[in-house]
Amino acid sequence: DGGITQSPKYLFRKEGQNVTLSCEQNLNHDAMYWYRQDPGQGLRLIYYSQIVNDFQKGDIAEGYSVSREKKESFPLTVTSAQKNPTAFYLCASSTAGTKNTGELFFGEGSRLTVL
Amino acid sequence: GNSVTQMEGPVTLSEEAFLTINCTYTATGYPSLFWYVQYPGEGLQLLLKATKADDKGSNKGFEATYRKETTSFHLEKGSVQVSDSAVYFCAPPFSGGYNKLIFGAGTRLAVHP
Numbered sequence A: 001d002g003g004i005t006q007s008p009k010y011l012f013r014k015e016g017q018n019v020t021l022s023c024e025q026n027l028n029h030d031a032m033y034w035y036r037q038d039p040g041q042g043l044r045l046i047y048y049s050q051i052v053n054d055f056q057k058g059d060i061a062e063g064y065s066v067s068r069e070k071k072e073s074f075p076l077t078v079t080s081a082q083k084n085p086t087a088f089y090l091c092a093s094s095t096a097g098t099k100n101t102g103e104l105f106f107g108e109g110s111r112l113t114v115l
Numbered sequence B: 001g002n003s004v005t006q007m008e009g010p011v012t013l014s015e016e017a018f019l020t021i022n023c024t025y026t027a028t029g030y031p032s033l034f035w036y037v038q039y040p041g042e043g044l045q046l047l048l049k050a051t052k053a054d055d056k057g058s059n060k061g062f063e064a065t066y067r068k069e070t071t072s073f074h075l076e077k078g079s080v081q082v083s084d085s086a087v088y089f090c091a092p093p094f095s096g097g098y099n100k101l102i103f104g105a106g107t108r109l110a111v112h113p
Helices: none
Strands: A004-007 A010-013 A019-025 A031-037 A043-051 A054-057 A064-066 A076-078 A087-094 A110-114 B003-006 B011-014 B019-021 B023-026 B033-038 B044-050 B056-059 B062-065 B075-077 B086-090 B107-112
Touching (some): A019 A110, A043 A064, B019 B107
Parallel strands (some): A010 A110
Antiparallel strands (some): A004 A019, A043 A054, A087 A110, B056 B062, B062 B075
């Protein structure tokens, strides 16, 4: 089935460590996104990519990094510079440009806890 | 830019009660409108959508009608179930081009037996 796969579902990290969250999609979508969700709050955009080898910062990019070397993959690295990384991370994808219907397809999320 | 105002939660209902979650939007032109649902511990998934004025989106017993005159897209269900307990997000209207959706906190629905 087509969809978005995020891994791992749960991740524990010690302070000072970098961690990388995986996001893979087989929907042939050009655009991919990373959101952060904190309890009782909305989704905040971290990074987004409209096309391979290109990405832009969202509203809360500090302490995070991404790459888009393949259309199917958009990994997010949470660096030690991120002051409060404990959160639920959601990856999404969509069509782009003139084919964009506006619908976002989300993964199941990754819950990161810093010990 | 396009934006939405969604009623705050939590909303607590008994099983088989009627549900309304209000959503009004600001946008130019004729955007597409979406409702997403997030079940506990999961990502968001599309619940329903409408792409033009007076369209009614429906899914799993939920409905929302695209009201251009009142710029609203209220979510309704005639008889909620415990399994409907989730967070519901009214997404910002999509008017084409780049898709940078900013989601609010959503409305948490708790349905009790």
